[in-house]
Amino acid sequence: MSYTLSEVVPWGRSYDEYISMFSLSPADLKQRILGCGDGPSSFNSILSSKGGSVVSVDPSYSFTAEGIRKRIKETYEVVLEQARKNKDEFIWKNISSVEELGRIRMAAMELFLKDFENGKAVGRYISGSLPQLPFHDKEFGIALCSHFLFLYSEQLSEGFHFSSIRELCRVAHEVRIFPILELGAKKSRHVKPLVAALKKEHYRTEIKKVLYQFQKGGNEMIIIKSPNNCAHHRAGSATA
Numbered sequence: 001m002s003y004t005l006s007e008v009v010p011w012g013r014s015y016d017e018y019i020s021m022f023s024l025s026p027a028d029l030k031q032r033i034l035g036c037g038d039g040p041s042s043f044n045s046i047l048s049s050k051g052g053s054v055v056s057v058d059p060s061y062s063f064t065a066e067g068i069r070k071r072i073k074e075t076y077e078v079v080l081e082q083a084r085k086n087k088d089e090f091i092w093k094n095i096s097s098v099e100e101l102g103r104i105r106m107a108a109m110e111l112f113l114k115d116f117e118n119g120k121a122v123g124r125y126i127s128g129s130l131p132q133l134p135f136h137d138k139e140f141g142i143a144l145c146s147h148f149l150f151l152y153s154e155q156l157s158e159g160f161h162f163s164s165i166r167e168l169c170r171v172a173h174e175v176r177i178f179p180i181l182e183l184g185a186k187k188s189r190h191v192k193p194l195v196a197a198l199k200k201e202h203y204r205t206e207i208k209k210v211l212y213q214f215q216k217g218g219n220e221m222i223i224i225k226s227p228n229n230c231a232h233h234r235a236g237s238a239t240a
């Protein structure tokens with residue numbers, strides 16, 4: 001699949017949102033973490049500044065910070081307009097208005113943009129796309145995927161999801177995906193068949209409630225572990 005900047009709608013969540021979307025504990029944050037499809041979120045930049053070990057992979061990282069910044073400017077109002085149109089699909093409690101949503105997302109994306117070129121130079125931002133990732137087997141303790149898998153269930157097939165989840169399980173001991181809703185705030189059509197297919201191959205799956213909820217009904221993540229999963233990987237041990 002070729003990927004051009006004009007197809008990208010860059011939109012990034014904050015570190016605090018990642019912590020609550022994935023119920024990340026202090027022990028989780030000591031592991032080596034992969035953020036798959038992190039786009040312009042500030043998770044990597046903040047966790048790295050706190051001494052965490054994190055790599056983000058996203059097809060948009062083949063572009064420069066300036067290219068991504070330009071694309072954010074072009075699409076920012078369009079995304080907010082969509083949020084205004086579909087206001088009923090969201091819970092306006094922690095984020096009280098579309099304007100506040102814009103400010104929070106923009107602040108997260110600014111942190112990403114400041115960090116991007118340096119982070120890319122040291123290998124914290126890597127260009128790549130599911131369903132094939134440029135990493136070794138079990139290189140990571142946890143792989144996170146926020147607002148990519150399941151969210152685009154109409155556009156991305158069950159087969160794509162299955163291959164992508166298996167690939168994430170290949171590179172990480174544990175995979176967490178949030179939310180399990182598709183666009184329109186409906187439970188993803190792929191969840192049930194995928195859980196059944198993964199169970200057949202002896203993967204362990206668990207759907208867990210989390211404290212985060214912005215899309216109505218979007219307060220569950222799915223955790224997946226490989227059949228051959230053993231002890232968790234600690235930061236620093238992965239590339240030894």
Ligand SMILES: C[S@@+](CC[C@H](N)C(=O)[O-])C[C@H]1O[C@@H](n2cnc3c(N)ncnc32)[C@H](O)[C@@H]1O
Nearest residue numbers: 011012013037038039041060129130146147148
């Ligand atoms: C809606 S954004 C979510 C960004 C971030 N995870 C967050 O929650 O704020 C979806 C991201 O998925 C990325 N993406 C698109 N196709 C992908 C693929 N095949 N593999 C991995 N990421 C992909 C996009 O570039 C974009 O950054």
